[in-house]
Amino acid sequence: MPPSIIPAAVAATRGAACAAWAPFHVALGPYQLAVEFRDKSQMHDKRKLACLNLEDGRIELRQDLQGMKLAEVFLDCIIRLSHFSKGCQQGCVEEAYTHSFATGMVEFAQRNPMAWLWFNLLLTEHGGRNARYDRVVHGAVSRPPRMPKRILVGGHPVTIRSITKAETGNAFGWYHFSNREAQLYSGLTGSNLAVVALHEITHAVHHMYDIKQRDKHQNFKHAQLKGWLGIMKDNPSAWRWLVWVISFPAKASLAPAAPEAA
Structure with missing residues (x-):
């Protein structure tokens, strides 16, 4: 999302103001929902956050x-x-939950640029300013982030490696359980790169959280929430790369790039 289309009020949002600023909608699938902060007494379900x-x-x-x-x-x-x-509901298999998360996150970011920026501002402000996720959403980095070679998922190292077309077979990527390795086709570009990367890393999340092929709906949601929030907090270079490929699909590629500026 080019900086020129981001309102100055959003770009200036920081700290507590960031948490309070949410004049946006979230559109996913056929739904468009207003985002509202409410007192506990006004919540649809007062027991929930x-x-x-x-x-x-x-x-x-x-x-x-x-x-x-x-x-x-x-x-x-x-x-x-x-x-x-x-x-995607109780009874669906692990592959369905994996792809639902991956496509859902990319759709969320690309259809809801203000909400995507706000979310990454929250992560930046409260997860460490050096993460600079909001600057990546703005495109305010000197060069595109590089794909990480290794990330921590649930406290365990997971390798990320690009592979050739011959190695991929009929797929765009694989997750190798015994090696704890997410493999991405080296020719991936555009939004497909973002979806496949999120997809294979989500397999790793499910693996590290001991999710079964047919597990409870709640277990899938819990693993994805805790696993991906951990990735965002513990792997800033990896999340910067993912934010880049999600935000700028026209520029997204696994082609070699110069190291990201410090």
């Missing part, structure tokens, strides 16, 4: 949420809405 209120067309966030807890609760809403909008 957030509600997907599809009947009234809104995502309700408790107004006392802040920092990484706010980021976590919002991400949980996006995961739930993604699976719901794609019909």
